[in-house]
Amino acid sequence: MLTMPVPDEDTIRRRSAIAAALRRIVPGEGVIEAPVEMRAFETDGLTAYRQMPLVVVLPETTAQVAAVLEYAHENGIKVVPRGAGTSLSGGALPLADGILLGMAKFNRVLEVDYANRCAVVQPGVTNLAITKAVEHKGFYYAPDPSSQIACTIGGNVAENSGGVHCLKYGLTANNVLGLEMVLVTGEVIRLGGKHLDSEGYDLLGVMTGSEGLLGVVTEVTVRILQKPETARAVLVGFPTSEDAGQCVADVISAGIIPGGMEMMDRPAIHAAEDFVHADYPLDVEALLIVELDGPQVEVDHLIERVSEIARANNSTTLRISTSEEERLLFWAGRKAAFPAVGRISPDYICMDGTIPRKRLPEVLQGMAELSRLHRLRVANVFHAGDGNLHPLILFDANDPDELDRAEKFGADILRLCVKVGGVLTGEHGVGIEKRDLMPEMFSEGDLAQQMRVKCAFDDKGLLNPGKVFPTLHRCAELGRMHVKGGTLPFADIPRF
Numbered sequence: 153m154l155t156m157p158v159p160d161e162d163t164i165r166r167r168s169a170i171a172a173a174l175r176r177i178v179p180g181e182g183v184i185e186a187p188v189e190m191r192a193f194e195t196d197g198l199t200a201y202r203q204m205p206l207v208v209v210l211p212e213t214t215a216q217v218a219a220v221l222e223y224a225h226e227n228g229i230k231v232v233p234r235g236a237g238t239s240l241s242g243g244a245l246p247l248a249d250g251i252l253l254g255m256a257k258f259n260r261v262l263e264v265d266y267a268n269r270c271a272v273v274q275p276g277v278t279n280l281a282i283t284k285a286v287e288h289k290g291f292y293y294a295p296d297p298s299s300q301i302a303c304t305i306g307g308n309v310a311e312n313s314g315g316v317h318c319l320k321y322g323l324t325a326n327n328v329l330g331l332e333m334v335l336v337t338g339e340v341i342r343l344g345g346k347h348l349d350s351e352g353y354d355l356l357g358v359m360t361g362s363e364g365l366l367g368v369v370t371e372v373t374v375r376i377l378q379k380p381e382t383a384r385a386v387l388v389g390f391p392t393s394e395d396a397g398q399c400v401a402d403v404i405s406a407g408i409i410p411g412g413m414e415m416m417d418r419p420a421i422h423a424a425e426d427f428v429h430a431d432y433p434l435d436v437e438a439l440l441i442v443e444l445d446g447p448q449v450e451v452d453h454l455i456e457r458v459s460e461i462a463r464a465n466n467s468t469t470l471r472i473s474t475s476e477e478e479r480l481l482f483w484a485g486r487k488a489a490f491p492a493v494g495r496i497s498p499d500y501i502c503m504d505g506t507i508p509r510k511r512l513p514e515v516l517q518g519m520a521e522l523s524r525l526h527r528l529r530v531a532n533v534f535h536a537g538d539g540n541l542h543p544l545i546l547f548d549a550n551d552p553d554e555l556d557r558a559e560k561f562g563a564d565i566l567r568l569c570v571k572v573g574g575v576l577t578g579e580h581g582v583g584i585e586k587r588d589l590m591p592e593m594f595s596e597g598d599l600a601q602q603m604r605v606k607c608a609f610d611d612k613g614l615l616n617p618g619k620v621f622p623t624l625h626r627c628a629e630l631g632r633m634h635v636k637g638g639t640l641p642f643a644d645i646p647r648f
């Protein structure tokens with residue numbers, strides 16, 4: 153079990169006074185302190201972990217967010233920002249001594265600017281709502297997490313979320329043009345905007361993926377794209393995952409970047425088929441869905457090339473969508489893979505790691521061995537095109553031993569990802585889930601450097617503490633020079 157920082161009893165004792173102060177900033181029903189009403193916020197998508205917050209505040213304006221943060225900063229109170237609470241890494245898990253700052257009331261699309269191909273939205277707008285707001289004009293917002301019906305764009309920015317279409321169109325980081333943010337001191341800043349490049353350091357890049365540790369996003373300007381003329385999908389079954397993995401590598405190395413390229417293994421195929429009846433072949437070990445989008449003539453040509461590559465890699469089933477309904481049906485099983493797996497197991501943990509594509513067969517083999525070792529089943533869905541794995545570890549949370557084994561199994565999978573040259577996360581973030589694995593990938597020096605960035609924004613460590621970094625350092629400690637054996641390292645480098 154992962155541990156959180158020990159709560160500060162003094163802050164907990166001041167709960168009523170803190171709630172009263174927050175009520176002066178956000179009047180009406182914007183402050184929740186009754187335990188029964190706070191219950192809805194006690195967990196996020198990492199449901200094995202639960203913690204009631206100190207108090208919940210639901211501001212509606214940037215000025216209120218700024219006042220809440222200024223108050224928290226002056227009084228040394230921790231703050232956990234929250235969007236829709238779908239984080240799978242525990243990023244929005246509350247703290248017993250922390251204010252939960254819910255952004256759900258920031259739910260308006262402020263402006264759609266077709267001339268500049270962008271939309272300005274509040275952070276509590278759901279990912280899908282952005283597309284809904286512009287689709288009547290033939291536009292859409294490209295990053296499409298499977299949770300897009302519920303997750304917010306503020307959460308997407310904080311986690312640098314991805315989805316099926318990110319292989320071709322980039323992650324959230326590549327589709328966000330500007331942000332309004334409130335720093336922990338209450339200062340409001342704007343980064344980027346409708347223009348394509350901004351002056352100075354790439355702070356937009358620093359903020360995207362910062363998991364609520366550097367500031368609170370209060371407005372987002374996103375790129376919107378014109379819908380491709382056409383999109384068709386190919387559904388391909390393979391006798392082995394090695395064949396499917398090789399097919400993915402061959403498609404990419406042929407210079408083809410599909411709109412999406414997803415893979416499912418046998419357990420995931422069966423669970424999805426039972427759930428949505430997408431007519432998936434059940435006699436295969438791996439299934440690929442490859443979507444090609446663009447002008448009709450280009451799509452027709454690429455479909456042919458992908459089909460040839462699939463046949464050369466021993467595909468046993470190959471179906472090409474002939475209508476929009478059929479294309480959506482191909483995707484329906486993949487998009488519903490998580491709930492489908494939820495039907496065959498009381499609980500599951502969805503892991504998220506990324507590997508170099510060509511190491512896929514070896515990692516799948518390693519995962520099968522780990523499955524035997526930890527005595528737990530695993531179903532796999534991947535964003536195969538970009539090497540982002542989502543192993544779903546099946547377990548029963550009512551059995552503490554199974555939860556323990558599931559977490560160890562997950563940690564071993566992520567170690568395996570790092571070992572083959574991959575990384576700990578593709579799109580779900582570090583949160584608490586992968587926090588203690590950070591040293592598997594980063595040296596002490598790397599982590600200290602990342603924490604210095606955190607300290608530059610949040611000197612008191614009040615924003616979302618206990619997430620991402622395995623050790624909490626005081627910022628003053630990080631400023632110290634480490635002198636080993638009386639010798640200053642790299643003495644010839646200028647010190648500032």
Ligand SMILES: Cc1cc2nc3c(=O)[nH]c(=O)nc-3n(C[C@H](O)[C@H](O)[C@H](O)COP(=O)(O)OP(=O)(O)OC[C@H]3O[C@@H](n4cnc5c(N)ncnc54)[C@H](O)[C@@H]3O)c2cc1C
Binds near residue numbers: 236309
């Ligand atoms: C069924 C399911 C499928 C999923 N599929 C995908 C997928 O395909 N791809 C993918 O990338 N993710 C996926 N996720 C994970 C999750 O939906 C994303 O991480 C999403 O971006 C979280 O958004 P949220 O609004 O729920 O944020 P929350 O869970 O509320 O918060 C996530 C993090 O963002 C921070 N945060 C939230 N709002 C703000 C803000 N305004 N300012 C600063 N920080 C903020 C929080 O502090 C926290 O650290 C899935 C989750 C589920 C449950």
